[in-house]
Amino acid sequence: MTTPGFLPPLTRRRVASREGEAAGRGDLERALAEKTALLHEVDHRVKNNLQLVSSLLLLQARHAADPVVRQALRAAQARINAVAIVHRRLFQGEDPERFDVAAFLRDMVEDVIGGSGRTDIRVTLDLERTDLPTAQAAPLALLISELLGNAILHGFPDGREGAITVTAAREGDQLRIEIADNGVGVPTTGSTPGIGQTIVKHLCSQLRADCQVADAGPGVRATVRLPLDGVH
Amino acid sequence: MNVLIVEDEILLAMELSFLIEEVGCVDVGHAMSSADALAMAADLRPDLALVDVHLQDGPTGIDLARHIASDCGVVALFMTANVKRLPADFAGACGVVGKPYSEHGMKAALRYLDICLRDGRAPGLAPAGLQLAPAWAERWGVGDLPRIA
Numbered sequence: 484m485t486t487p488g489f490l491p492p493l494t495r496r497r498v499a500s501r502e503g504e505a506a507g508r509g510d511l512e513r514a515l516a517e518k519t520a521l522l523h524e525v526d527h528r529v530k531n532n533l534q535l536v537s538s539l540l541l542l543q544a545r546h547a548a549d550p551v552v553r554q555a556l557r558a559a560q561a562r563i564n565a566v567a568i569v570h571r572r573l574f575q576g577e578d579p580e581r582f583d584v585a586a587f588l589r590d591m592v593e594d595v596i597g598g599s600g601r602t603d604i605r606v607t608l609d610l611e612r613t614d615l616p617t618a619q620a621a622p623l624a625l626l627i628s629e630l631l632g633n634a635i636l637h638g639f640p641d642g643r644e645g646a647i648t649v650t651a652a653r654e655g656d657q658l659r660i661e662i663a664d665n666g667v668g669v670p671t672t673g674s675t676p677g678i679g680q681t682i683v684k685h686l687c688s689q690l691r692a693d694c695q696v697a698d699a700g701p702g703v704r705a706t707v708r709l710p711l712d713g714v715h
Numbered sequence: 716m717n718v719l720i721v722e723d724e725i726l727l728a729m730e731l732s733f734l735i736e737e738v739g740c741v742d743v744g745h746a747m748s749s750a751d752a753l754a755m756a757a758d759l760r761p762d763l764a765l766v767d768v769h770l771q772d773g774p775t776g777i778d779l780a781r782h783i784a785s786d787c788g789v790v791a792l793f794m795t796a797n798v799k800r801l802p803a804d805f806a807g808a809c810g811v812v813g814k815p816y817s818e819h820g821m822k823a824a825l826r827y828l829d830i831c832l833r834d835g836r837a838p839g840l841a842p843a844g845l846q847l848a849p850a851w852a853e854r855w856g857v858g859d860l861p862r863i864a
Binding site: 526530531538542575594597 | 724726727729730731733796797798799813814815816817818819820823842843844
C-alpha cells in the first residue's frame with residue numbers, strides 16, 4: 484500500500500507525533516488551565532448568585548407587613564442559607580469532589596444557633612471528620628438545617644433554656660449524624676405534616692439515608708444514617 | 716463604628732446597610748467603583764470599609780484596600796467569593812468574610828471588629844465567618860488566646 488516517494492503512513496504518523504508532542508503538551512496544559520479558570524469562574528458566580536438570592540429574601544422579609552408572610556420568607560431564607568453554608572466551603576479545600584462533613588456541621592451549628600439569638604441554648608459538638616461526595620452537600624445541608632431548626636423551635640419554646648448535642652460518627656459503612664436536645668419532647672403526632680417534615684422525608688430518600696426522630700426522655704433525638712459507599 | 720460599603724451589586728449593598736444599622740453601627744455611604752470609594756474614604760474617613768474584590772471598574776478591590784489604608788488610614792474588610800485569591804498580606808485589610816455570607820455571619824464579624832478597632836485588642840477568637848489577616852490578628856493579640864476546638 485506504500486506509494487513510492489512517500490513515507491509509509493505509520494512512519495509519517497510517528498514523525499508527526501514526535502514533532503507534535505511538545506506542541507501537544509503545550510495545548511493540553513493551556514486547555515487544562517482554561518478549564519480550571521472556567522471552573523473557578525463558575526464557582527465564583529454560583530457563590531455570588533447564592534449571596535444575591537439570600538440577600539433578596541432577607542430584603543423581602545423586611546418589607547413584609549404580615550408576620551405570617553415574614554415568617555415564611557425567613558424560613559425560605561434559612562433553607563437557602565443552608566445551601567450557602569456548604570457552598571462557601573466548596574472549592575476552598577484540596578479536593579473539589581469531596582466535602583468535610585465535620586467542618587460543615589461546625590459552621591452550620593454556629594450559624595443557626597448564633598442566628599437564632601438563643602444564647603440560653605448550650606451546644607456540644609462531637610464530630611468525626613468524614614468526607615462525602617460534593618453532590619450530597621446541598622441535600623445534606625438542607626436536611627440538617629430542618630432537624631436543627633426543629634430542635635430549637637419545638638424543643639425550647641418561650642425562651643426555655645437547654646442543651647443540644649450534635650454528633651457525627653462513622654459506624655461501619657454508615658455515617659451517623661445525631662441531633663439530640665433536652666427540650667420539651669416530640670410534638671409530631673396528629674395534624675398533617677408541614678413542609679419541614681416533607682423536606683426531611685424526601686431528602687432522606689434522595690440521600691438513601693434513614694432518619695429516625697425519637698423521644699429521648701427528656702427531649703428529642705433525631706438520628707440520620709447515611710451510607711458511605713467506598714468513602715474514606 | 717462608621718462603615719463604608721464598597722459593593723457593585725446594589726441589592727447586596729442595600730441589605731448590608733440594614734445589617735450595619737442593626738448591630739448599632741452607622742452606614743456612612745455606598746460606592747460601586749474604586750474611584751468613588753477612594754474619594755468617599757478620603758472624605759468620610761470611616762472606621763471600616765467593606766470591600767468587594769470585583770467592582771464596577773473590574774477586580775480593583777485589592778488595590779483599593781491598599782490605597783485607602785496608606786492614603787486615608789481606613790481599614791478594609793474584604794467580602795469575596797474567592798478568598799483563596801487574596802494576597803498573603805491581605806493588601807493591608809484586616810480580614811475577609813467569604814461569600815455567600817449569612818446574616819448572622821456578617822453581623823458577628825461587624826460586632827467583633829467594632830470591639831477590636833475600638834479597644835485595639837480582640838475580645839476572643841474571630842467568629843466562624845470571619846478570617847483575620849495575620850498582621851491584624853497579631854496586632855489584636857488573637858495569637859495569644861487559647862485555642863478551642
